Amino acid sequence: MKRWARVALKILGGLLLGVVTLAAAWAAFNNRWVDDAPRPVPEALRVPPPTLPAEQNAVFALLGLAEAGDDPHAAGLRRWAAMDAGLIASLPASPRTWPPSDARHPASQVWHCDAQTTDCVAVWTREADALRALIETHADIGRRCEAVARPGMAIDEPLITPSTEPKTAGELYIRRATLLPWQTTVNCLRWLQVRSALAAQSGDRTAMLTFVKQADALTGAMLDGTNTLIGVNVAGAMARRHWRVVTELAARYPAAAPELRALLRPMSTQAAETSRWIRTEASFGREAVREYACMDLGADVSPMPADHPFHCEPRFWAMPNATQHLLDEYWLQAQAKSGGGALNMLEWQPDPASTGVLGFPGATRSEERWSRSPRPVFRPMCASRRP
Known part of the structure; x- marks a missing residue:
């Protein structure tokens, strides 16, 4: 085999090995076995009980x-x-x-x-x-x-x-x-x-x-x-x-x-109070994260008959606790930003991942996408850890 062909094969093999190594490292740090531990709901995001009979x-x-x-x-x-x-x-x-x-x-x-x-x-x-x-x-x-x-x-x-x-x-x-x-x-x-x-x-x-x-x-x-x-x-x-x-x-x-x-x-x-809907949106997201951790992210449950059986099967790549912690940061940012008035949120660029030591830039884009949709995005897409 010619020398240039051997060099090309070595380079190609190195690239493939690098890709496989990165994928394996990513997978090792992004699955339900390494999910965060559960945390209590932050007090500022707790939905108050009804006040009207x-x-x-x-x-x-x-x-x-x-x-x-x-x-x-x-x-x-x-x-x-x-x-x-x-x-x-x-x-x-x-x-x-x-x-x-x-x-x-x-x-x-x-x-x-x-x-x-x-x-x-x-x-x-x-x-x-x-x-x-x-x-x-x-x-x-x-x-x-x-x-x-x-x-x-x-x-x-x-x-x-x-x-x-x-x-x-x-x-x-x-x-x-x-x-x-x-x-x-x-x-x-x-x-x-x-x-x-x-x-x-x-x-x-x-x-x-x-x-x-x-x-x-x-x-x-x-x-x-x-x-x-x-x-x-x-x-x-x-x-x-x-x-x-x-x-x-x-x-x-x-x-x-x-x-x-x-x-x-x-x-x-x-x-004009913003905290009421911030709390309920945080609550909705919390429940949606919990339910979507049990189903395929591509599944659409809306056309299913109401009596269609449902069984929670935790997905290997779903990390609901880590996703929820990221969403809590998102809504706590919203609470803090709107404290001086709802208009303060007009220029808000939410970046909950920036609060962590291992904040990942892609999290911001995914969380913005989640905020426009009732379907949350799970790790590794929204809260990916670096190995």
């Missing part, structure tokens, strides 16, 4: 708006109990529906007017006849909405109870934790807004102010009482639309402007 919590009435029976609150409590137990598939379909989302329906686009970008009061006034017919058709669920959205209403968004050992796909926390009635709540607000515009168009100032104040009560309860990040985002979007509609009504009907202007007040301290 269930019988006073309007979130259950919102959950039961579309259910059968005359008591939406009781219906919502039953549905929540089924959700919390992983039995949501056993519940019948909701018999009541809101106005159609079908774009072919003549009043659909009018109903779904985006108050953040359009003068919806003008649109609703112009299409008053079509909207009145639509409202008459759906008067049943609308009356239930009006009965729930009252001044003084309060919300304390509950959290699903994690299952220690889920036996079916329906019991998985990641399947049950995002089932609250936010679309129903948004439609209830839209119902009140449309009714306020139609009342103003017909000259009934008293009815207009009644519906607007009901919409304000619903929006305020959402701002003060949502505890998850998705709930806070929904409440924020509702508030922006509500304030825009109130402003448009005041501009269109100056005689009612003083009473409408009083509704355009600053958010409460409670509504």
